[in-house]
Amino acid sequence: MTVIASKPPMVTTPEGEELPVQEGHPVERRMVRFDWSNTPLHWVPDDPFSTHVINVLHLLLPAGERWFLDVVNKAQPLVDDEELRATIKPFVQQESWHAWAHTVVLQHLAENGIDTTAYTAMLDKWFGRILSDHPSWPPRMQRWWLNRRLAVVAAIEHFTCVMGKWILENEGLERAGADPVMLDLLRWHGAEEVEHRSLVWDVHANVSGSHTQRVTGMLEVVCTLTLWWVAGIRYLMRHDPTLHRAKPRLRDWARAVRQDRLPGPGTLYGSVPRYLRRSHHPRQEASTENALAYLERSPAARAARASQSASDAVASGG
Ligand SMILES: [Fe+2]
Numbered sequence: 535m536t537v538i539a540s541k542p543p544m545v546t547t548p549e550g551e552e553l554p555v556q557e558g559h560p561v562e563r564r565m566v567r568f569d570w571s572n573t574p575l576h577w578v579p580d581d582p583f584s585t586h587v588i589n590v591l592h593l594l595l596p597a598g599e600r601w602f603l604d605v606v607n608k609a610q611p612l613v614d615d616e617e618l619r620a621t622i623k624p625f626v627q628q629e630s631w632h633a634w635a636h637t638v639v640l641q642h643l644a645e646n647g648i649d650t651t652a653y654t655a656m657l658d659k660w661f662g663r664i665l666s667d668h669p670s671w672p673p674r675m676q677r678w679w680l681n682r683r684l685a686v687v688a689a690i691e692h693f694t695c696v697m698g699k700w701i702l703e704n705e706g707l708e709r710a711g712a713d714p715v716m717l718d719l720l721r722w723h724g725a726e727e728v729e730h731r732s733l734v735w736d737v738h739a740n741v742s743g744s745h746t747q748r749v750t751g752m753l754e755v756v757c758t759l760t761l762w763w764v765a766g767i768r769y770l771m772r773h774d775p776t777l778h779r780a781k782p783r784l785r786d787w788a789r790a791v792r793q794d795r796l797p798g799p800g801t802l803y804g805s806v807p808r809y810l811r812r813s814h815h816p817r818q819e820a821s822t823e824n825a826l827a828y829l830e831r832s833p834a835a836r837a838a839r840a841s842q843s844a845s846d847a848v849a850s851g852g
């Protein structure tokens with residue numbers, strides 16, 4: 535078992551037992567907040583394409599992450615590893631805070647003339663009808679369906695980790711003069727994705743462990759995520775009142791990758807073969823230390839810590 539650093543963080547089980555947190559599992563929720571009042575619509579200056587490619591995250595993540603935590607919560611009673619079962623709670627807390635933080639950005643987009651409700655309603659329908667529970671199915675099929683969905687969430691968590699690592703190491707967006715508040719949101723979220731990168735994989739391994747499900751889950755995610763992402767970019771560009779219905783082009787992506795403003799196909803699709811290896815484990819994908827180092831200096835995470843300490847002091851009468 536790999537344990538973080540010399541003084542490992544601990545998690546308390548519902549029975550009150552203290553256990554060291556394994557690498558790739560989360561420790562706590564950080565209740566960060568962002569002020570969007572000074573963020574321009576094109577927060578990568580003069581680059582609406584890169585802006586909207588990344589903005590698709592705000593469309594996908596609120597519904598997506600609520601679905602993740604619903605699936606993982608359903609699997610929790612089946613997990614027979616105490617530490618893993620206990621770290622599901624901070625995972626659920628982190629993902630629900632992420633979902634909320636991205637929902638606030640959608641309000642900011644609406645204030646700037648981009649109404650995203652048609653897209654998010656379609657996405658909600660997809661999650662609600664296709665990926666939801668099927669209580670009329672026989673119990674064995676319901677269990678299989680839960681395992682299949684866990685494999686899909688684990689595959690998506692692979693990409694959130696890959697993108698998290700990319701944004702933590704990226705310098706191109708700063709060089710482009712990107713809005714610091716949006717960069718902080720993306721890096722805070724990316725850092726927590728790196729921090730909890732193994733959680734869903736380990737839950738799936740604990741309750742199912744099927745390599746076939748991992749492979750099919752990943753292939754489904756590559757196809758559906760690509761389709762939803764392209765649809766999201768087209769939607770945002772079509773509804774951006776300043777762009778006069780401009781369409782995204784592949785050569786815009788090539789240019790943005792050259793400028794280090796977006797991850798390229800090698801970073802995203804190139805990570806799939808290693809995920810499909812039997813020997814793969816998400817802890818190999820990124821460094822918890824780098825993620826925690828960013829969370830130490832993130833302006834929003836620092837403000838959240840200060841406000842938490844202030845309310846703790848009030849609660850203890852200090
Ligand atoms: Fe997240």
Ligand SMILES: [Fe+2]
Nearest residue numbers: 629691694727
């Ligand atoms: Fe996540």
